[in-house]
Amino acid sequence: MKSVKLLIAELRRAKGITQSELANYLGVSFQAVSKWENGTTMPDITLLPMLSEYFQVSVDEILGLKPLSNREYMSRGTDRKEHWDNKLGYLKDSRIEFWNYDYLYFLVNKVWNITKPINIIDFGCGYGYLGLMLLKILPTGSTYTGVDISETLLDEARILFKDSEYKTKFIKSDLNSFSVKEEYDMAICQALLRHLPNPKEILRKMVDVVSIGGMVICVEVNREFENAGLYIKGINYNSFNKTSVLQKLWKTELAEEGRDYSVGIKIPFYMQECGLHNIDVRINDRVNFINPYGDKTEYNKLLKSLITTNGWNRKLSDDENENIIDLFMNRGLTRAEAEIYMKSDLEISNYLMSNKDNVFVLKTNCLLISYGTK
Structure with missing residues (x-):
């Protein structure tokens, strides 16, 4: 996952200007702007304040470290x-x-x-x-x-x-x-x-x-109860208890779409x-204790449910990771928070997929x- 994702192209399109118009304002070539937008190079640090003033956003927003305050909210459409x-x-x-x-x-x-x-x-x-x-x-x-x-x-x-x-x-x-x-x-x-x-x-x-x-x-x-009700033996509890990060996302969803x-x-x-x-x-009263020493059929059924419903059976491409990070940032997370969440999810996924025959989980x-x- 990239630690910086320039949003110059998105800001430029939203403002309705060409690469050449932006280049003229900054005193650089349009080729330079093109390279920033395709990720080949980064703008000189001295240009960031000019970009910030021009687009009326913070430098952190330009660098993709914080969500754009003026970006249109992307609804998940769970009522459709x-x-x-x-x-x-x-x-x-x-x-x-x-x-x-x-x-x-x-x-x-x-x-x-x-x-x-x-x-x-x-x-x-x-x-x-x-x-x-x-x-x-x-x-x-x-x-x-x-x-x-x-x-x-x-x-x-x-x-x-x-x-x-x-x-x-x-x-x-x-x-x-x-x-x-x-x-x-x-x-x-x-x-x-x-x-x-x-x-x-x-x-x-x-x-x-x-x-x-x-x-x-x-x-x-x-969701706070549900999120806290999971423990996977062998993984630090904080790795899957992400409530403090998710609260920002949930509150944005509530404010923007009523979920x-x-x-x-x-x-x-x-x-x-x-x-x-x-x-x-x-x-x-249902609490699922996933235990390899118990009934094997029940163990496999519950483990499959846990893994598939959380998407821990999927290997995401870089583009898919970026799309999820983008969605999280659209819901109020910083890039750092979104990346921590994704890193934690990857850790859980790798652990479960590598230890399918010997996983101990308690979930309610x-x-x-x-x-x-x-």
Whole structure:
């Protein structure tokens, strides 16, 4: 990874000037400007203040050490179908580490006290993973409706339920425009609100579709909890506990696109604002201990999930590394912070990929389960 990435070309294009016009202002040849932009040479140090004044940015911004304050924000688009159309593999790999079946059974039968068949609607259902788990536990005759923006994920959900005896329906819809006339006994979502710019509005829709006495349940992450809940034996804990760096990135995402890294911890308050009663919160008890001395099939399954969902199985090219650093800087990190993050990720990746048969990991997502009654 480069320690300096000149942003002269980007600044010049944004200002709408040619290399020759910039060269004339600085008193150099246009060939010199061309060499700066393609990375062949660096401008003389005496020219940096002139460049700073001309483009109205700091020298650190010109050198690519700090994010450009006037750069257009690049949204990740996690509320769009195009994003989720390519996430089926990720969802399948990550969902296997979400739940202990006996704990979900405990919630349904002992905490929520569901003794009669109910009609469920699942907001952002993905490929129906949570729905299938619930229907195996709920009283016979319960129904399930899944709503998602991605037809790719819904097609997979239909396949998942194809040979089951359960009564199901799947609806392709953007949740922002979604509306139904039916009322449901339960509206649920899992790992959805974190990815949306308007979580409170979607929660209100969930409240609207349940009948009086019905339940609204949100299963969500708090990124700070999740990030701190990982330990890999053999690696310094600080290598993967990157919360202090990521907080800057998360706060920028919240300010620029509404993606709230701490939404999981705020949902009970939102539920109260939406008029729900008997609000309570549980924390999912699933903790994944990846241990080569245990069941080998489970070990391989959980290790694959850990590696693939974090992208630790990929060898990135220099250009791919630069693109990620650029994305991080667009979200408020300095280049040094982004490079430290990438170096740490590479260390973890190399360790895991080199020790696949002898890795010890403890990981918890600390999923918060908030629920209330209408």
